[in-house]
Amino acid sequence: MNEEATAEILERYRQGDPAAADELFARYVERLTRLARARLSPMLAVRTDPEDIVMSAYRSFFVGARAGRFTLSRSGDLWRLLATITLRKLYRQARRHRTAGRSAAMEALLAEKDAFSREPSPEEVVGLSDELESLLSRLDPLARRVVELRLQEESLAAIAELTGRSERTIRRTLAEIRGSLAKRMERAGDE
Template sequence: MSDETSVNLYHRYRAGDSDAANDIFRRYVDRLVGLVRNRMSRPIQRRIDPEDIVQSAWRAFFDKATSGEFEIRQEGDLWSLLAAIAVKKMLSQVRYHRAAKRTVDRDGEGRGSGLKVLSESLDAGGPPPEQATMFFEELDAFMVTLDPTQRKVLGLRLQDWSNEQIAREIGRSTRTVRRTLEEIHLALLERLQ
């Protein structure tokens, strides 16, 4: 993979260089699929393939980039833009599959998505996709500081799993789950201060 900056790649693409489009795709496709896959609950993933969402995000990006709708000025802007597009596409699909008659909660597990609150916030004119992307990046940075059990517990809790469901999943007691969530809460408060 080239060491060329994303800013240069984007400007080459805007100038009509089709190789630049391939380079952008190769540089970010796996990262985008990972981002979407990590943000989707298992019930949603049974209905929607993360790669389909990323494919839709690529189409939107290349269509709008061709017409000059984006401005990439510094390193990191291109990734932030692609991530925001992918998250927006994903949230749209989550909302669609959470609609009353289609809800994934009817699929058996009855677990909601950790994205439900964020999705509803976006519906209500809440944070734009760029802020949602920053939130997820900050969440990723926080989760790296946790031990594997804490990461698993937090990940399941963000998918709206109950303490009892988490306890069964990780093979621990409900009390241990509560204690782990309290430790995570304290670590998050410390990070915020």
């Protein structure tokens, strides 16, 4: 399809033709999804689907197109426009996660066991292993054992019994670890 035909389809969309929207969507959706997937970091990919980013980009495009904000004057303008919108959405999503002080590996570590119901990618395994190793290396032996037992889904009572400490000590230890993780995530967001 040449750019002239694409400009005509865009004009049909502006005039309210729903089939034109389908044509514009079908023309670039796979290519945009590949672009988003290629630019999405493995850690952000744990929480964000490239398809969601592309859908958001298309929503923005269709709103702008309906308002007449875009004009196509050269061959490839529509692809460049859609790619730019998609990448801006992706970078905004990455920035939002970074500035919120979120660590994908840390969130995966603290998430419910349902988060582990699918087979993780090799990148996710490495990232989580590195994060867990870093966390455990900074803990004293008791705190390390508490985390290990908690990751094995042991109850507070069972952890207290296995470590020879009171449940109150176990709760306090877990609270200190959570506080330490929260501070670490804040620092990660500042970088």
